[in-house]
Amino acid sequence: MNYIDKVRTVEKVYKRKPVLIVSAPGRADFLNTHQDYKGLPVVPVAINLRTYVFSLGAEKDKFIIDSLNLRKGGSRYRDKVPLKDISLVRGKWFGNYLRGVLLAFKEVFDFEPDKGLRIVIYSDVPIGSGLASSAALEVAFGKMLDEFYGLKLSPKDLAEACFYAENGICKIPCGRLDQYSAAFGEAILLYPKPPVKVEKLPLKGLKLVVADSGIRHSVADIHPRRQSEINRGLQELLSMPDVPERVKEKLAPRFDEVSWEELSLEELSPFLQRID
Structure with missing residues (x-):
C-alpha cells in the first residue's frame, strides 16, 4: 500500500482528514551487528518500509x-495517555x-504540553523482523511531537531522546543504532559511544536488497541473552590465570x-x- 492509499484509508476509517503526517x-x-551497545562503530541503512504517524x-x-x-x-489497538502523571502499563503493549x-x-x-493529540499509526515495518520497528515507531511519534509543538529538534536530539525512551525508560537494553538510523535516514556510520558522532555515507548507484529470513527477532528478547553471553565469556577470560595482565586491564566483568x-x-x- 503506497502513501496515498494509507492517507485514504485513514480518512475512510476515521472520517477525518489528517492535519499533519x-x-x-x-x-x-x-x-557490525551487536556492536552498538558495546560502544563500537556500526553502519545502519534505512529501508523503504516506514512507520507513518497521522495527527x-x-x-x-x-x-x-x-x-x-x-x-x-x-x-486491542487504542491507548489513552493523560497529559500528566504518565506511566508505563504492565506487559507488552505498543503504547x-x-x-x-x-x-x-x-x-x-x-x-509539558497544554493539549494532547489524536494520533493514528500505520506501519509498513513488520514487527519482530529485525528491521527496528520499535525505533521507527518512537522516532516517527517523536517527530510528530517535534513538528506539532514546534520543538525544533535536530535529528541527533530526536534520536538521543528516543534511545533514552527505549533504553532508559522502557528498560530494553538496546544500543543507539536503531533510533539514529530512523532519525537520520539513508546510510550512516555511527560512533555510538558518547560523545556520539554520525557520518553520512554516500549510496549513489548502490542498490541493496533485504530478504526476509522468517526468523522472529525482538530486541527485548535477544539483546539481554546476547549481553549475558558476552558477560559470561568476559568473566571466564578474567578468571584464566594465563591471560596477560595487560589484556585483563582492558577487560571487565560487564560488556559495557x-x-x-x-x-x-x-x-x-x-x-x-577455551570459553565454554
Whole structure:
C-alpha cells in the first residue's frame, strides 16, 4: 500500500482528514551487528518500509493513539495517555514505546504540553523482523511531537531522546543504532559511544536488497541473552590465570565496561576457544 492509499484509508476509517503526517524508516543492520551497545562503530541503512504517524488534531487533556495495524488485525489497538502523571502499563503493549517517548521528552526537553493529540499509526515495518520497528515507531511519534509543538529538534536530539525512551525508560537494553538510523535516514556510520558522532555515507548507484529470513527477532528478547553471553565469556577470560595482565586491564566483568576499541582479536584468540 503506497502513501496515498494509507492517507485514504485513514480518512475512510476515521472520517477525518489528517492535519499533519510524519514518518520514519525501518533499517537494515548493514555492518557490525551487536556492536552498538558495546560502544563500537556500526553502519545502519534505512529501508523503504516506514512507520507513518497521522495527527487528526488536538485533544483537550490526553493523547489518544490508535494502531491501525492492530485494529485491522482485530487486536486491542487504542491507548489513552493523560497529559500528566504518565506511566508505563504492565506487559507488552505498543503504547509503552510512545509513553516512553513522552516521558523522555518531558525529562530531556521539559516538554509539558497544554493539549494532547489524536494520533493514528500505520506501519509498513513488520514487527519482530529485525528491521527496528520499535525505533521507527518512537522516532516517527517523536517527530510528530517535534513538528506539532514546534520543538525544533535536530535529528541527533530526536534520536538521543528516543534511545533514552527505549533504553532508559522502557528498560530494553538496546544500543543507539536503531533510533539514529530512523532519525537520520539513508546510510550512516555511527560512533555510538558518547560523545556520539554520525557520518553520512554516500549510496549513489548502490542498490541493496533485504530478504526476509522468517526468523522472529525482538530486541527485548535477544539483546539481554546476547549481553549475558558476552558477560559470561568476559568473566571466564578474567578468571584464566594465563591471560596477560595487560589484556585483563582492558577487560571487565560487564560488556559495557570493556575497552573494546583497545582490544585486538590477535591478543584474545589464544583464549577464546577455551570459553565454554
